[in-house]
Amino acid sequence: MGKSRILIIGATGYIGRQVAKASAALGHPTLILVRETTASNPEKAQLLESFKSSGITIVHGSLEDHASLVEAIKKVDVVISTVGGAQIADQLNIIKAIKEVGTIKRFLPTEFGNDVDKTSAVEPAKGLFALKVKIRRAIEAEGIPYTYVSSNCFAGYFLPNLGQPGLTAPPRDKIVIFGDGNAKAVFVKEEDIGTFTIKSVDDPRTLNKTLYLRLPANTFSFNELVALWEKKIGKTLEKVYVPEEQVLKTIAETPFPGNIIISIAHSIFVKGDQTNFEIGDNGVEGSELYPDVKYTTVDEYLNQFV
Amino acid sequence: MGKSRILIIGATGYIGRQVAKASAALGHPTLILVRETTASNPEKAQLLESFKSSGITIVHGSLEDHASLVEAIKKVDVVISTVGGAQIADQLNIIKAIKEVGTIKRFLPTEFGNDVDKTSAVEPAKGLFALKVKIRRAIEAEGIPYTYVSSNCFAGYFLPNLGQPGLTAPPRDKIVIFGDGNAKAVFVKEEDIGTFTIKSVDDPRTLNKTLYLRLPANTFSFNELVALWEKKIGKTLEKVYVPEEQVLKTIAETPFPGNIIISIAHSIFVKGDQTNFEIGDNGVEGSELYPDVKYTTVDEYLNQFV
Structure with a gap:
C-alpha cells in the first residue's frame, strides 16, 4: 500500500506551509491549490519555488471556483484544509466538492488550535470557534471520513x-x-504540527477522531x-x-x-481550555500514537533566546 | 417629522457601543439586539445598565434567530449593524429579515473602516474586505436603501x-x-464615528451613498x-x-x-487606501455634510499622552 496522495488547500499560509513541507518530506505525492500560481510578491514566489523543488505539484484554483476544487480533489485520496480564520465557513464548498467526487478517504478541515467542541471561550473567539464546529457537523452529516487536529498553541x-x-x-x-x-497550555512547534498531521492521514486509529497534541514535555x-x-x-x-x-x-x-x-x-x-478535559473515546493523543516523532520541546525552544 | 427609530445589532461591541450612545444622545428611539439581556460578566452588565439609563430598549435575539430579527426590525425605521469581523457574512440573515419586513428606510451594514470597494489590500485583509463587498452587493440586489460608513482608522x-x-x-x-x-490615513475618535453615523441615517444626501469620514484636521x-x-x-x-x-x-x-x-x-x-482616490458621485464627506459636528482632532487627542 503506497502513501496516500494529499491535496492541501491553504498551503501558503502560516501552518499550511508546514503541513505541505511535511507531506512532501514524508513521501506523499502532494498537490497544493493556490489562487495565484505566479506570485505577485517575492516572499510568496520564493515559497512556491521551494514547494516545487520539494516535488510538490501546484494547481490553480480557489474555494470560490467549484470546478477547480472538484478537479483537484479528483487527483488525490486525502484533502487537508489549512485556510485562515476568514475562510472557515467557506469550507462548505470543499465539503460539497468532496461529496461530489466521492472517493476521498480522509478530510482534515482547518483546525490547528483548541478543541472547538470543548470550549469556554467568550466572544469573539466563541463565534469563531462555532464556525469550526459548524464545519465539523457538516462533515459528519455528509458521512465524510475525517480527522480533526487539535494542535493547541503555535510555539512560534x-x-x-x-x-x-x-x-x-x-x-x-x-x-x-x-x-x-x-x-496549563500546550506549545507545539509548527514543523511538528505539520509532521503529526501528516502522520495521521493514513492511520486507521485517527479515523473519525480528534488528534490532540498534548505533548508531555x-x-x-x-x-x-x-x-x-x-x-x-x-x-x-x-x-x-x-x-x-x-x-x-x-x-x-x-x-x-x-x-x-x-x-x-x-x-x-x-480558562485552561487546552487541558481542562480528559481525552475521551473520540480522541487520540499524538505523542502516544507516534512516539518516534522527535518533537522540539519548550525547553529546547527557549534556548535560542537566552 | 420625528427622528427615525433605530435598531442596532452588535451594540455591545467596540464601535457598536459608540453608535448606540450617539443614537440615544441625538434623540432617536433606540433598540439594541443582544444575545444575553442579562450579562454574564460585570463589564457587560455595566454597559447594559448604562444603555438602559440612556433610555435604550434592550431586546433579546441574534443573527441566528430569524424570528427575533424580524420582530425587532418591525419595531424600527433604520437598522444599523455593527457586528464584528467574524459575523460579516451572517449579515445575509439581516438582509433577509429586512426584505421580509419591507418597511426599513435605511440599512447601515457593518463597515467602519476602509472603503472595501476601493482597496489594494493583500490577503487576509483582502478576503475579509471581500465579505463586506458581498454584503454591499446583496443589499443593492435586494433594493434595500443603504448608507455605507467608511470611517477609516479608529483613533483609539x-x-x-x-x-x-x-x-x-x-x-x-x-x-x-x-x-x-x-x-495619508484618517484617524477618527470612536465617539465621533458614532455621531457622524447617526447624523446620516435620516439624511437624504446619504441615501444609497458611502459616507466617508475624511476629516481635514x-x-x-x-x-x-x-x-x-x-x-x-x-x-x-x-x-x-x-x-x-x-x-x-x-x-x-x-x-x-x-x-x-x-x-x-x-x-x-x-498603499494609502484611505486617501488614494477621489470621493466620486457615490460618496459624500462627513465633515462637509455636518460642519456643526465638533470632532476631536488628532492634535487634541495626542495631548493626553504628552
Missing part, C-alpha cells in the same frame, strides 16, 4: 515573546500574566513557563497578574481583530 | 501607541513605520503624525522604516488573526 506565536505583544524576545524584567497563571502553565525562563536567564521577573474581569474588559474594549487574539488567550490561559 | 486603536504593538503610550525613543511613511501621513508627536514632546525619535517587501513577509509569517492586523496596516499605511 507564544514562545518568542512569552505572550507579550510587541516583544521579539522573552522579557527580562517584567511579564504580564492572564488569570492566576496556573492553567510541552504542557506548561504560564507560571511554569516563566519559571523555566527565569531559570535559563538566572533572573526573577516582576509578575503582573491580570484578573479575569480585567481581561474580559480588555476584550470588550479592543476592536476586531485584536479582540479575537485576547479572547483566545482568555480561553487558553484563564 | 492607532493613536495611543502610534501603531506600536504592546505600548500603552506613544514611544519616546524609537518608532517603526511601514513603507515610506508618506501615505485628522488626515495625516505617518511621518506627519510622528512629526506632530515629536513637536509635542520636544524630542526627535529614531525612525525605522519597514519596506513593503518586508511587511508582506511578516504578514505571511504571522498566523491568524495577527496577519489580519498587519495586512490592514499594509493597506492603510503602505
Whole structure:
C-alpha cells in the first residue's frame, strides 16, 4: 500500500506551509491549490519555488471556483484544509466538492488550535470557534471520513515573546500574566504540527477522531513557563497578574481583530481550555500514537533566546 | 417629522457601543439586539445598565434567530449593524429579515473602516474586505436603501501607541513605520464615528451613498503624525522604516488573526487606501455634510499622552 496522495488547500499560509513541507518530506505525492500560481510578491514566489523543488505539484484554483476544487480533489485520496480564520465557513464548498467526487478517504478541515467542541471561550473567539464546529457537523452529516487536529498553541506565536505583544524576545524584567497563571497550555512547534498531521492521514486509529497534541514535555502553565525562563536567564521577573474581569474588559474594549487574539488567550490561559478535559473515546493523543516523532520541546525552544 | 427609530445589532461591541450612545444622545428611539439581556460578566452588565439609563430598549435575539430579527426590525425605521469581523457574512440573515419586513428606510451594514470597494489590500485583509463587498452587493440586489460608513482608522486603536504593538503610550525613543511613511490615513475618535453615523441615517444626501469620514484636521501621513508627536514632546525619535517587501513577509509569517492586523496596516499605511482616490458621485464627506459636528482632532487627542 503506497502513501496516500494529499491535496492541501491553504498551503501558503502560516501552518499550511508546514503541513505541505511535511507531506512532501514524508513521501506523499502532494498537490497544493493556490489562487495565484505566479506570485505577485517575492516572499510568496520564493515559497512556491521551494514547494516545487520539494516535488510538490501546484494547481490553480480557489474555494470560490467549484470546478477547480472538484478537479483537484479528483487527483488525490486525502484533502487537508489549512485556510485562515476568514475562510472557515467557506469550507462548505470543499465539503460539497468532496461529496461530489466521492472517493476521498480522509478530510482534515482547518483546525490547528483548541478543541472547538470543548470550549469556554467568550466572544469573539466563541463565534469563531462555532464556525469550526459548524464545519465539523457538516462533515459528519455528509458521512465524510475525517480527522480533526487539535494542535493547541503555535510555539512560534507564544514562545518568542512569552505572550507579550510587541516583544521579539522573552522579557527580562517584567511579564504580564492572564488569570492566576496556573492553567496549563500546550506549545507545539509548527514543523511538528505539520509532521503529526501528516502522520495521521493514513492511520486507521485517527479515523473519525480528534488528534490532540498534548505533548508531555510541552504542557506548561504560564507560571511554569516563566519559571523555566527565569531559570535559563538566572533572573526573577516582576509578575503582573491580570484578573479575569480585567481581561474580559480588555476584550470588550479592543476592536476586531485584536479582540479575537485576547479572547483566545482568555480561553487558553484563564480558562485552561487546552487541558481542562480528559481525552475521551473520540480522541487520540499524538505523542502516544507516534512516539518516534522527535518533537522540539519548550525547553529546547527557549534556548535560542537566552 | 420625528427622528427615525433605530435598531442596532452588535451594540455591545467596540464601535457598536459608540453608535448606540450617539443614537440615544441625538434623540432617536433606540433598540439594541443582544444575545444575553442579562450579562454574564460585570463589564457587560455595566454597559447594559448604562444603555438602559440612556433610555435604550434592550431586546433579546441574534443573527441566528430569524424570528427575533424580524420582530425587532418591525419595531424600527433604520437598522444599523455593527457586528464584528467574524459575523460579516451572517449579515445575509439581516438582509433577509429586512426584505421580509419591507418597511426599513435605511440599512447601515457593518463597515467602519476602509472603503472595501476601493482597496489594494493583500490577503487576509483582502478576503475579509471581500465579505463586506458581498454584503454591499446583496443589499443593492435586494433594493434595500443603504448608507455605507467608511470611517477609516479608529483613533483609539492607532493613536495611543502610534501603531506600536504592546505600548500603552506613544514611544519616546524609537518608532517603526511601514513603507515610506508618506501615505495619508484618517484617524477618527470612536465617539465621533458614532455621531457622524447617526447624523446620516435620516439624511437624504446619504441615501444609497458611502459616507466617508475624511476629516481635514485628522488626515495625516505617518511621518506627519510622528512629526506632530515629536513637536509635542520636544524630542526627535529614531525612525525605522519597514519596506513593503518586508511587511508582506511578516504578514505571511504571522498566523491568524495577527496577519489580519498587519495586512490592514499594509493597506492603510503602505498603499494609502484611505486617501488614494477621489470621493466620486457615490460618496459624500462627513465633515462637509455636518460642519456643526465638533470632532476631536488628532492634535487634541495626542495631548493626553504628552
